[in-house]
Every structure is written in C-alpha cells, then in structure tokens.
Amino acid sequence: SQELEQSPQSLIVQEGKNLTINCTSSKTLYGLYWYKQKYGEGLIFLMMLQKGGEEKSHEKITAKLDEKKQQSSLHITASQPSHAGIYLCGDSHVGGGSEKLVFGKGTKLTVNP
Amino acid sequence: SQTIHQWPATLVQPVGSPLSLECTVEGTSNPNLYWYRQAAGRGLQLLFYSVGIGQISSEVPQNLSASRPQDRQFILSSKKLLLSDSGFYLCAWSVIQGYTEAFFGQGTRLTVV
Numbered sequence: 001s002q003e004l005e006q007s008p009q010s011l012i013v014q015e016g017k018n019l020t021i022n023c024t025s026s027k028t029l030y031g032l033y034w035y036k037q038k039y040g041e042g043l044i045f046l047m048m049l050q051k052g053g054e055e056k057s058h059e060k061i062t063a064k065l066d067e068k069k070q071q072s073s074l075h076i077t078a079s080q081p082s083h084a085g086i087y088l089c090g091d092s093h094v095g096g097g098s099e100k101l102v103f104g105k106g107t108k109l110t111v112n113p
Numbered sequence: 114s115q116t117i118h119q120w121p122a123t124l125v126q127p128v129g130s131p132l133s134l135e136c137t138v139e140g141t142s143n144p145n146l147y148w149y150r151q152a153a154g155r156g157l158q159l160l161f162y163s164v165g166i167g168q169i170s171s172e173v174p175q176n177l178s179a180s181r182p183q184d185r186q187f188i189l190s191s192k193k194l195l196l197s198d199s200g201f202y203l204c205a206w207s208v209i210q211g212y213t214e215a216f217f218g219q220g221t222r223l224t225v226v
Contacts, residue, residue, distance in 0.1 A: 015132075033214055042119075042203060042217035088157060090215075092207075094164070101147060101207070101215050105156030 004089055004104035012110045018077050021107045023089030025070040032072045033090040034063050037084045037106070043088065046074075076109075115123060115140035119204045119218030132177075132191040134221050136204030139185065140194055144206040147215065148179055152200040157185040199225045 003026040012026040013019050023032065031050040035043040047056045052067035060077045076083055119136045126132060138144055148160040159172045161179035169179050176195050180188045187204060201222050207215040 035217075040201070040220070040222065043205075043215075045214045045216070048214055086193045090157075092215075100145075100159060100162045100172075101205070102159055103149075103157040105154075 004085060004091060004102065006089060006107050007023065008107060009105070010108040010110070012034060012112065013079050015111055015113050018075065018079055019079055019109070020076075021074040021087050021109075023072045023074070023104055025091060027066050027070070029065065029070050029072070030064055032063075033092070033101070033102075033109065034072070035088045035090060037086040039085070039095055041058075046087075063090035079109075079111045081111045081113055084109055115206075115216065116205055117204065117216055117218045118211070119221060121221060122219065123222045124224070126194050126223065128196055128225055129193045132189070132194050132198070134189040134202055134204075134223075136187040136189075136218055137185055138206045141185070141206070141208070143184060145206065145215075146181060147205040147207075148187065148189050149203040149205065150200045151203060151220075157203070161189070193225050194225045198222055 002109045007022045033048050034046040036046055037043045047058055047063050049063055055064045061074045065072045086106040086108050088103045088106045090101050092101045098110035116139045138167050146163045149157050150160055161169055161171055163181045166181050166184055170213050176198055177191050201220050203220045204218040206213040207213055
C-alpha cells in the first residue's frame with residue numbers, strides 16, 4: 001500500500017520566518033492534497049496539485065508537485081501565528097472501485113510571536 | 114451548499130461498552146464516505162470507506178465496524194470498546210468520480226476508560 005512520509009514531524013519557527021514542509025510518496029504521485037488541522041478540529045482543505053511541476057498559491061502558502069521525485073513541498077512565507085497547526089499531505093488512489101484517501105502522519109507547526 | 118455533520122463532539126465510554134458514531138452529509142448525492150482515526154504518533158489512519166449504500170471497505174482489522182444504511186449516512190460502531198479504541202475520529206466525504214478534495218467533519222474525541 002502507498003505510504004506518504006512527511007518531514008519534518010514538527011517544526012518551531014519565529015514569526016516572520018519562511019518554512020518548508022515536504023511530503024514524499026512511496027509510489028508514483030499523480031496528484032496530491034494539502035490540508036491543515038487545528039488541534040481537536042477537522043481538516044481544512046488548502047490546495048490540490050494534479051500535474052507534475054504544478055505550483056499553487058493561497059495567500060502566503062505555496063505548494064509544488066514534483067512527480068519525478070514523487071514529492072510535494074509546502075512553503076510558507078513570512079509565517080504568522082495563524083499558520084500554526086498540523087499540516088497533512090494526502091493522496092487518493094483507486095481501490096475497490098472508488099477513490100480512497102490516504103494521508104501522511106502530519107507536520108506540527110508552531111509559530112512563536 | 115454541502116455540509117457534513119458528525120456527532121457527538123466528545124465521548125467518554127467505559128471499556129466493554131458499545132459505540133455508535135454518526136455522520137451525515139447534506140447537499141450532495143452518492144458521495145464517497147470515509148471514517149478516519151487520529152491517534153497520537155500514528156497520523157490519520159483510514160478505517161473504512163464506502164462508495165454506496167451497504168458497500169463498506171475496511172482498511173485495517175480492528176474492533177470497529179461501519180455501516181451505510183442511507184446514501185448520506187455513515188455510522189461507526191463497536192460492540193465492545195477497548196482502551197486502544199481511544200482517539201479522534203473523523204468522518205469525510207468526497208464526490209465519487211474525479212480527483213477532488215474531501216471535506217471533513219469536526220471530529221469526535223473518544224476516550225475509553
């Protein structure tokens with residue numbers, strides 16, 4: 001079965017600093033999701049990447065997909081305390097006639113003011 | 114617009130007691146439905162997914178079962194809870210075709226004592 005490895009597992013940065021979170025798949029990546037989770041809450045969809053080399057941005061968050069490396073990266077510019085949370089990458093793949101979603105273990109981000 | 118409801122938000126149950134968590138989706142038809150569990154250090158683990166009424170796929174052997182009695186209703190159950198069933202349970206839905214994002218409920222924090 002596919003595994004998604006995220007690095008780092010946790011990250012503490014000072015407000016205003018840039019940071020990058022990586023997600024590597026054990027299988028070919030045809031697309032990737034990025035989600036954010038506040039502690040004790042559901043997941044909020046950030047963005048989805050479907051094509052190799054694709055790059056998307058939402059406010060100060062940019063994600064890229066490198067399908068050759070089976071990897072995606074999430075970059076936050078000028079981090080703010082509101083960026084704190086758990087970031088999860090996910091992939092859907094066909095199983096049993098439908099698409100099932102699997103996720104990495106997440107990266108816990110702390111932004112100190 | 115589509116919404117997903119999950120309840121209860123928190124639950125404390127004794128070992129050996131039964132469990133029933135309910136998830137309902139509004140505003141869409143024939144969705145893919147998912148149950149996930151999130152435990153410390155283990156990430157977001159896919160437990161069950163369903164492509165239609167009565168169609169349940171289990172990802173991991175466990176003390177839990179799932180049912181889909183109606184198109185937009187997904188129920189997670191156990192006859193006898195174990196301490197290891199404690200965790201944060203999340204329900205999610207997605208459209209049944211195409212590479213699209215999943216939408217998550219707010220989760221249920223289950224503590225088995």
